[in-house]
Amino acid sequence: MSLSYKLEVIWCRSFQAVLKVGNYFLGYRMPKYLEGPGKIKELGEFLKAKNLNDVLLVTETGMLRWSMVQSMLDGFDAAGIRYAVQTFDHPDPTSDDVELGYKTYKEKGCKTIVALGGGSRMDCAKGIAAKAVHPKKTISQLQGILKVHWPIPTFVAIPTTAGTGSETTVAAVITDSATHRKAAINDPFLIPKYAVLDPELTVGLPPHITATTGMDALAHAVEAYTNHTYNTKLENKLAKEAVKLVYDNILTVFEDGSNLEARQKMQRAAFYAGRAFTRGCVGYVHAVGHTLGGLYHVPHGLAMAVLLPHVMREFGASAHKRLAELADVCGIGGENQAEKANNFIRWIEQTNARMGLPEKFDMIKDEDIEQMITWARKEANPLYPVPVVWSREDFRRLIQSIRK
Ligand SMILES: NC(=O)c1ccc[n+]([C@@H]2O[C@H](COP(=O)([O-])OP(=O)(O)OC[C@H]3O[C@@H](n4cnc5c(N)ncnc54)[C@H](O)[C@@H]3O)[C@@H](O)[C@H]2O)c1
Numbered sequence: 001m002s003l004s005y006k007l008e009v010i011w012c013r014s015f016q017a018v019l020k021v022g023n024y025f026l027g028y029r030m031p032k033y034l035e036g037p038g039k040i041k042e043l044g045e046f047l048k049a050k051n052l053n054d055v056l057l058v059t060e061t062g063m064l065r066w067s068m069v070q071s072m073l074d075g076f077d078a079a080g081i082r083y084a085v086q087t088f089d090h091p092d093p094t095s096d097d098v099e100l101g102y103k104t105y106k107e108k109g110c111k112t113i114v115a116l117g118g119g120s121r122m123d124c125a126k127g128i129a130a131k132a133v134h135p136k137k138t139i140s141q142l143q144g145i146l147k148v149h150w151p152i153p154t155f156v157a158i159p160t161t162a163g164t165g166s167e168t169t170v171a172a173v174i175t176d177s178a179t180h181r182k183a184a185i186n187d188p189f190l191i192p193k194y195a196v197l198d199p200e201l202t203v204g205l206p207p208h209i210t211a212t213t214g215m216d217a218l219a220h221a222v223e224a225y226t227n228h229t230y231n232t233k234l235e236n237k238l239a240k241e242a243v244k245l246v247y248d249n250i251l252t253v254f255e256d257g258s259n260l261e262a263r264q265k266m267q268r269a270a271f272y273a274g275r276a277f278t279r280g281c282v283g284y285v286h287a288v289g290h291t292l293g294g295l296y297h298v299p300h301g302l303a304m305a306v307l308l309p310h311v312m313r314e315f316g317a318s319a320h321k322r323l324a325e326l327a328d329v330c331g332i333g334g335e336n337q338a339e340k341a342n343n344f345i346r347w348i349e350q351t352n353a354r355m356g357l358p359e360k361f362d363m364i365k366d367e368d369i370e371q372m373i374t375w376a377r378k379e380a381n382p383l384y385p386v387p388v389v390w391s392r393e394d395f396r397r398l399i400q401s402i403r404k
């Protein structure tokens with residue numbers, strides 16, 4: 001073990017010990033949420049009752065054609081809610097998108113933000129909200145932790161995927177248009193004030209996106225639970241419940257997307273998992289996964305599905321106890337902790353295989369590996385309280401293990 005690595009471990013663990021205490025002073029609230037089929041139709045009346053108006057709706061062009069979304073907008077008109085629309089149609093928001101959305105927000109005199117879509121739309125809208133209170137700062141200046149110093153405009157998140165949990169998290173993941181580095185703005189002010197969990201919005205999700213976004217929710221819950229330093233009882237409970245909900249429902253929604261009850265449970269899993277990692281943090285699955293999104297446009301959930309079993313296995317015995325507890329929650333057996341942990345990891349691999357997801361990637365270039373390691377370490381250290389702090393060599397081994 002080199003001296004610089006030893007010092008890094010000491011620095012990370014000391015930082016985490018301090019933040020564990022600091023976390024008790026940060027406002028990790030949960031958004032108030034409307035839940036159930038057809039709930040988005042009530043949003044106009046809801047906004048009116050809260051005296052909210054002048055909405056910027058951030059969404060995708062195609063979603064504006066959905067009859068449910070039309071009903072929501074009819075409800076806005078009926079309730080006298082004025083709104084402007086800003087659409088983006090590509091996955092993974094960029095800093096240029098946020099600047100464009102902020103321009104619209106300002107020019108149209110908006111005061112409230114409604115984000116409708118998957119994590120990409122919700123995060124873009126959160127970026128716009130951060131800009132609304134820090135107009136002079138660039139997105140890269142806002143990335144990191146606790147860089148948003150003022151309450152953002154009232155924010156309503158309406159997820160159309162069941163994965164990121166952005167509707168309840170502190171994070172907005174945005175790719176810098178110039179450098180392609182994908183990184184998060186993390187701040188309790190970014191936790192949406194309200195969320196609408198309407199499972200009908202996810203019924204049309206194609207099976208592949210259902211699979212990958214569902215594995216993102218699982219990755220949030222598993223990383224938050226295996227981290228455990230910052231967790232209170234609440235995060236541990238929510239992470240366990242999310243894992244069980246995914247365990248019971250992911251194959252059902254993959255095979256029968258119209259099963260509304262299972263869709264609702266997956267939405268709840270994503271919400272709980274998002275809240276769990278908002279305090280508990282994610283870990284190296286996300287830190288490495290973001291580099292794949294930034295460099296090669298690998299969809300976030302797909303990166304999570306592939307990385308999750310590899311990273312958990314690489315942690316070795318340090319993660320066995322917590323993974324064994326998650327195995328217990330799901331009723332996955334084993335003679336001892338190590339066996340239960342391995343069986344839990346094997347269940348993730350088998351579920352990926354049943355949903356046609358790959359075990360490895362073939363696009364990672366030799367010349368990008370050192371950059372990936374630098375970015376992943378910059379994201380994770382010292383913030384993420386992972387079971388084992390990895391050296392550059394550990395990251396290199398992990399990256400080689402996910403290459404075809
Ligand atoms: N803020 C957070 O806490 C957080 C957490 C994890 C991931 N993320 C970020 O969120 C982004 C990924 O979000 P995502 O996984 O939800 O995917 P996404 O928003 O990128 O959407 C994926 C695809 O699904 C389509 N889609 C979305 N909803 C649909 C529906 N109901 N029916 C049919 N098609 C639909 C979109 O058009 C898009 O093509 C990434 O940038 C990731 O880094 C953020």
Ligand SMILES: [Fe+2]
Pocket residue numbers: 164216217219220286300304
């Ligand atoms: Fe994620």
